[in-house]
Amino acid sequence: MWRATGTRTSHCSSHLRVFTHHSRKRCRYSTSASKPDEYDVVIVGGGPAGLALASALGSKQALRETLRIALVEASDLSKVHDWSTSPNTFSNRVSSLTNVSQAFLRDIGAWNEVDRERTAPIEEMQVWDGISDARISFSASEIGLEHSEKGMARLTENLNLQRGLLRLLHKIQGVHIVDKSKVHSITSTGPGTWPLVHLDNNQTLKARLLVGADGLNSPVRTFAQISSFGWAYDTQGVVATMHHPPRSVFENPNTTAYQRFLPTGPIAFLPLSPTMSSLVWSTKTPIAAALKACEPSVLARMINAAFRLPEVSLQYLYNRILESQSLGKLITDSEMRDEIRWREQSHAVDPNSAYSSSAFDAPPTTPGIPPSDSQMIPPLVTSLQNGSVASFPLRFNHTEAYIGEGKGARTVLVGDAAHTIHPMAGQGLNLGLGDVECLARCIEDAVVSGGDVGSYTALLPYTQERYFANHKVMTACDKLHKLYSFTAEPIVWARSMGLEVVNEFDSVKAALMMTAGSNPRMHRSSTNINGGVSRTVFDVAAAGLQKVDAANSAVRAIRSGILGFAAGGLQAIAKAASDAREKDANKMD
Amino acid sequence: MTMVPSRVLLGSSTVNASEIAHFSRLSAQWWDERGEFSFLHSMNPIRMQFIRQKFAETTLDESETKIDSTKTGVLMGLDVLDVGCGGGLLSESLARLGARVLGIDASESNIAIAKHHASLDSTLNSNLSYKHTSAEVLLNRPKRFDVVCSMEVLEHVDNPTAFLSTCAELIKPSGHLFLSTISRTPLAYLLTIFLAEKALRKVTEGTHTYSKYIKPSELIEYFREYRSLDNSRPWISRISGDLPTRTEAEVRGLVYNPLQSNWILAPRGAWGATDCNYLFWVRKPGPVQ
Numbered sequence: 001m002w003r004a005t006g007t008r009t010s011h012c013s014s015h016l017r018v019f020t021h022h023s024r025k026r027c028r029y030s031t032s033a034s035k036p037d038e039y040d041v042v043i044v045g046g047g048p049a050g051l052a053l054a055s056a057l058g059s060k061q062a063l064r065e066t067l068r069i070a071l072v073e074a075s076d077l078s079k080v081h082d083w084s085t086s087p088n089t090f091s092n093r094v095s096s097l098t099n100v101s102q103a104f105l106r107d108i109g110a111w112n113e114v115d116r117e118r119t120a121p122i123e124e125m126q127v128w129d130g131i132s133d134a135r136i137s138f139s140a141s142e143i144g145l146e147h148s149e150k151g152m153a154r155l156t157e158n159l160n161l162q163r164g165l166l167r168l169l170h171k172i173q174g175v176h177i178v179d180k181s182k183v184h185s186i187t188s189t190g191p192g193t194w195p196l197v198h199l200d201n202n203q204t205l206k207a208r209l210l211v212g213a214d215g216l217n218s219p220v221r222t223f224a225q226i227s228s229f230g231w232a233y234d235t236q237g238v239v240a241t242m243h244h245p246p247r248s249v250f251e252n253p254n255t256t257a258y259q260r261f262l263p264t265g266p267i268a269f270l271p272l273s274p275t276m277s278s279l280v281w282s283t284k285t286p287i288a289a290a291l292k293a294c295e296p297s298v299l300a301r302m303i304n305a306a307f308r309l310p311e312v313s314l315q316y317l318y319n320r321i322l323e324s325q326s327l328g329k330l331i332t333d334s335e336m337r338d339e340i341r342w343r344e345q346s347h348a349v350d351p352n353s354a355y356s357s358s359a360f361d362a363p364p365t366t367p368g369i370p371p372s373d374s375q376m377i378p379p380l381v382t383s384l385q386n387g388s389v390a391s392f393p394l395r396f397n398h399t400e401a402y403i404g405e406g407k408g409a410r411t412v413l414v415g416d417a418a419h420t421i422h423p424m425a426g427q428g429l430n431l432g433l434g435d436v437e438c439l440a441r442c443i444e445d446a447v448v449s450g451g452d453v454g455s456y457t458a459l460l461p462y463t464q465e466r467y468f469a470n471h472k473v474m475t476a477c478d479k480l481h482k483l484y485s486f487t488a489e490p491i492v493w494a495r496s497m498g499l500e501v502v503n504e505f506d507s508v509k510a511a512l513m514m515t516a517g518s519n520p521r522m523h524r525s526s527t528n529i530n531g532g533v534s535r536t537v538f539d540v541a542a543a544g545l546q547k548v549d550a551a552n553s554a555v556r557a558i559r560s561g562i563l564g565f566a567a568g569g570l571q572a573i574a575k576a577a578s579d580a581r582e583k584d585a586n587k588m589d
Numbered sequence: 590m591t592m593v594p595s596r597v598l599l600g601s602s603t604v605n606a607s608e609i610a611h612f613s614r615l616s617a618q619w620w621d622e623r624g625e626f627s628f629l630h631s632m633n634p635i636r637m638q639f640i641r642q643k644f645a646e647t648t649l650d651e652s653e654t655k656i657d658s659t660k661t662g663v664l665m666g667l668d669v670l671d672v673g674c675g676g677g678l679l680s681e682s683l684a685r686l687g688a689r690v691l692g693i694d695a696s697e698s699n700i701a702i703a704k705h706h707a708s709l710d711s712t713l714n715s716n717l718s719y720k721h722t723s724a725e726v727l728l729n730r731p732k733r734f735d736v737v738c739s740m741e742v743l744e745h746v747d748n749p750t751a752f753l754s755t756c757a758e759l760i761k762p763s764g765h766l767f768l769s770t771i772s773r774t775p776l777a778y779l780l781t782i783f784l785a786e787k788a789l790r791k792v793t794e795g796t797h798t799y800s801k802y803i804k805p806s807e808l809i810e811y812f813r814e815y816r817s818l819d820n821s822r823p824w825i826s827r828i829s830g831d832l833p834t835r836t837e838a839e840v841r842g843l844v845y846n847p848l849q850s851n852w853i854l855a856p857r858g859a860w861g862a863t864d865c866n867y868l869f870w871v872r873k874p875g876p877v878q
Contacts, residue, residue: 038711192620192709208710405623449637450682452710456622457630464849 035204036196039070039176040453041443042207044183044197044220046073046080048095048158049415049432050213051165052110054175056440059108063440064174066447070205071169072197077179081166083159087117092239092388094270094278095161095429096122096153096257104437105161109172114156114164120271121151123255126376130262131311131492135376151255155270155278158429178203186210186223188407194454195223195410209454210411211439216397218417224404226413230397230420233481235265236288237392237423238281241385242303244378245363246274248370258378260307262314263486267306269378276385277378279303280423282481288391290321296384297333304357305340307377313343337361395420396478402467403459410454412462414439419470422477431470438465603752604695604723608745612675615793616698619676620706625793627850628785629678629741632769632843632866635852636740637682639841639868640664640767647765647872650836664688667735670759672724673742677703677717681710684717688736692719693727724755733761743770744801753811758818763875769843769868773802777865780845805840805863809833812871822874832858838871 041057043050054071057063085091097105097119105111128135140152169175181199188195197205212220221228247254254277258269265282272278281303283291291299298321305317320339324331331339337360344356351358354374360382397420404411415432439462445451446458486492618625644663649655665687671680674692676699684690694700700721707713724739737756746752760766771777778799785792809832812824825833833839835857842855842862855862 192706194709445634447685449634449641450685451634451637452681452685455630457633460631460850 036206037070037203038068038194038206038208040067040208041069041211042197042205042209043069043071043211043213044218045213045215045415045417046071046075046077046162046177046179047213047215047415048161048165048429049417049436050211051162051169052105052108052433053211053213053414053436053440054177055110055165055168055172056104056108056436057443058169058172058174059110060440060444063444063447064172067443067453068176069174070176070178072181072183072199072205073177073179074182075179077166077177080159080162081170083163088276089385090118090241090272090276090278090388091157091159092241092278092385092390093158094155094272095158096270097156097161097433098153098430099150101430101433102154104433105164108168108440110161110165110168112164113167113171115160118160118272119154119156120273121255122153122155122257122271123151124252125152125257125259127259128261129492130260130314155257155272178205183214183219186219188223191407192409195408207454208410208452209443209459212411212413212417213415215416216395216420218413220411221399221413221417224408224411224413225406226399226401226404226408226411228397228399230395233265233282233394233396233422234285235282235394236285237394238279238283238288238291239388239390239392240279240299240303241272241388242269242277242279242300242381243383243385244275244277244381247379250370251374254379256375256378258307261480262306263311264318265481267303269307277381281306282394282423285393286322287318290318290325292389292391293325294321294330294336295333296386296389298331298336299389300381300384301333301336301340301357301360303381304360305343308349308355308357309340309343310347313347316343394422396422396474398471398474402463403456405456409456412439412459419474421474422481427473427477431473434469435462435466438462603725603746603748603755605745605747609696611793611795612745613696613698616676616696616702619678619699619702626676626678628792628845629675631850632852633678633682635843635854636679636767636769636868637686638854639870640683640736640738641686643765643767643839643870646835662687664736668732668761669736669738670724670727670734672737672739672756673745674703674719675699677706677719679738679740680717680719681707681713683738684713687716689716690718691734692717693722693724694719695721695723697721724752724759728755728758734759734764735761736765736767738767740767740769741771743768743803744797746801749801749803750811753808754815757815757824757873760873762817762819762873764873766871766873767868768808768870769866771797771802771866772804772864773799774804774864776861777802780865805867805869806831808869808871809838809840812838817873824871824874833871836872838869841868843867 043054050071050073054069057067057069063069102111105114124137124139126135126137138152140150169177178199181201181203184198184200186195186197194206194208195210197207197210199205210220210223212218212224214220244254254271254274257271260267262283264284264287267281267283268279270278270280281288281291291302294302302317302321306314309317317336317339320336321331340357344351344358349355352371354371354377357380359380363382399413399418402413402418414435416428418435419431421428421431439459442458442462443453445461446453446455451458483491615625621627622630641663645655663686664683667688669683669688669690671677671683671690671692674680674694677692680690680692680703692700692703694703700719703719707717707719737760739752739756743749743752756766756768771781781792782797782799786794786796809825809828812833813826813828815824816822817824825837827834827837839857840863841857842859842864843866844853844855844862845851845866846853852866854868
């Protein structure tokens with residue numbers, strides 16, 4: 001049983017020795033259960049965000065040498081490390097990693113550890129309105145990305161990423177991993193002291209900085225008394241891995257992501273390989289339950305219908321499924337086939353068109369020239385991977401703060417512990433990786449300037465940079481979700497006009513995509529001792545002005561004069577700073 | 590634990606009794622990062638940036654070796670004295686970068702707070718110590734330091750020239766003196782006294798006294814004249830365009846950005862940047878060849 005003591009590891013006697021980082025690290029190491037092990041950073045949670053933070057810190061030599069880092073995870077991480085599966089099956093939990101996220105992973109050396117064969121680029125996106133069919137398309141080549149062949153994002157199984165991160169952590173050996181250990185409780189012995197993490201194996205970790213990468217119901221957040229606001233959508237996300245025939249030589253390869261905004265929620269088709277793709281279908285909770293209860297072939301037919309049939313027919317089909325489920329007699333495959341066939345006939349869908357699902361029952365024996373509209377919608381799903389159908393509730397959550405204060409001081413939240421988001425834009429994991437990249441940078445900045453990585457001063461830049469950035473994306477997704485749930489004609493007309501207009505303006509579209517993180521612009525490390533710091537500081541200052549300006553749109557009119565003045569002054573100094581820096585750089589050469 | 594009694598300290602020439610009483614009252618708040626001393630907390634990384642930068646520069650000038658900026662041992666093994674350490678904000682940072690740090694303060698309660706706070710971090714106990722004493726008292730002991738820092742202290746002492754010479758004499762030949770203080774300009778009055786103390790009440794009223802502020806030019810002037818007891822060379826021998834050469838001394842402005850509540854180290858020679866808070870560095874001449 002753990003006893004509350006405020007004492008430090010007293011067997012430490014390094015004042016007798018010449019001070020080195022190594023002796024300091026060694027003497028702080030304690031294995032007994034009664035005395036807590038001291039760490040500079042304790043990360044709770046071995047999901048993608050927690051593992052990425054551990055890797056980011058461990059990959060920097062200066063941090064690896066000075067910081068003692070531990071990662072705590074309740075489950076057995078060796079299962080993730082040894083995860084292997086045949087090339088023809090895919091996990092149903094996938095994320096589209098933006099180029100920014102990929103650049104970050106490459107930077108810390110994790111991208112090399114991810115099995116690239118199992119990832120697929122998204123080179124184009126087709127997004128359309130389920131009612132009006134107003135459409136917007138994005139393509140990597142169109143907006144002039146430097147390496148358009150790499151696509152806008154890469155679809156990656158979460159397990160593939162986690163395994164890659166674990167492989168990297170095993171290589172760099174800088175992070176102490178404590179898995180199969182649940183956090184029993186987190187306590188603090190008084191103001192200013194370091195939090196104590198008690199594990200269910202009787203081990204206690206004392207943390208200079210305690211990082212909550214522990215998901216939606218974060219114990220770290222509870223300890224830090226950070227409240228969270230949000231709501232559950234009355235929707236569930238249905239996921240599955242889908243089989244389909246390959247695209248023909250006359251078509252683009254299977255690198256286009258499709259998303260149709262139905263009034264019940266968006267349905268997305270995300271390419272994994274030439275013949276396999278991943279489904280994320282957000283829909284009303286009862287419909288999701290009914291869809292999951294159907295046999296897989298019925299669900300496959302419904303997926304095809306959801307990308308093809310008009311809303312009125314989909315409503316009818318949902319009702320058929322719900323009705324048959326309530327009667328305890330699930331709709332059969334042939335009944336569903338007949339229903340869909342009849343709906344297609346009544347809408348006069350040409351059987352040779354891509355909008356017809358007739359090929360589901362009579363696949364063409366020889367590949368011919370595809371119908372002209374075949375690229376408008378995803379390939380026809382033929383079957384679902386066994387056991388790949390699952391669902392999860394959708395939530396919107398954002399914590400009030402990312403840093404704990406007072407009794408909960410020395411804590412910080414990243415990833416889902418800080419925010420959960422509607423999955424429609426595939427931004428959840430990317431936001432988490434954005435958090436991790438920023439936090440690792442703040443920790444490094446603090447370490448090189450002798451700061452205390454658990455202090456408010458060290459962590460403040462993290463909140464300043466991430467809170468609003470995350471909020472922006474989260475709110476946009478939430479608003480889109482709500483906007484597309486309307487079926488009233490004026491709203492449909494207005495949003496369709498909006499979508500079509502945006503589709504015509506390349507610059508607006510490019511701007512939209514930049515904020516979705518397609519363009520890798522890596523943050524400069526601000527640790528360059530010879531003046532690089534000043535420039536980054538000025539960048540941050542300038543960014544701060546923009547943020548404040550944007551955040552206070554209500555009072556913007558009044559404040560813009562003052563802000564403009566302040567911005568002008570700071571920009572003048574910023575310019576002088578960068579000039580001076582260049583001069584310095586020349587001198588150094 | 591030997592503690593120099595307060596009256597001895599107050600008897601020394603530069604310590605001001607009412608200033609010490611003022612900071613003793615506030616000492617419990619030293620480590621409240623969002624409280625009374627929030628400005629000093631946010632200034633600390635920039636002070637450290639300046640110190641690291643000067644060390645990188647001087648190392649480059651002398652040995653043509655570039656210091657790896659990602660390394661944390663820039664101050665490894667150096668003896669550093671922090672005069673007027675307060676709650677130990679700077680001392681702790683210096684110690685984390687490997688220096689052997691002695692923090693001194695004329696307020697006994699400040700030293701108590703600093704010691705308590707350092708005791709919460711077991712990595713600090715080997716190379717950081719605090720003492721309730723004054724710089725004048727240390728002058729009577731043989732120990733001299735590679736670096737003497739005195740941040741935001743000069744504007745609180747009674748006899749600045751005596752204080753500067755005391756600090757200067759505590760430095761080994763070729764050692765470094767780092768100061769930060771506030772210039773005596775209308776802008777400084779407006780920002781540090783009128784706004785910070787009276788209008789916004791971010792800082793307790795009476796913390797600063799305008800007449801005690803010192804202009805950068807006065808510091809430069811002082812070190813143009815100043816000669817160490819054992820060396821006939823002045824610390825600043827060359828001036829070009831009102832500024833000393835970069836290898837002898839440097840003045841850099843500190844600009845507060847209220848929107849992000851952080852400080853910015855203004856570039857060398859930025860116009861008007863040294864009109865309020867500024868950092869000053871000067872180097873003691875090496876031994877006579």
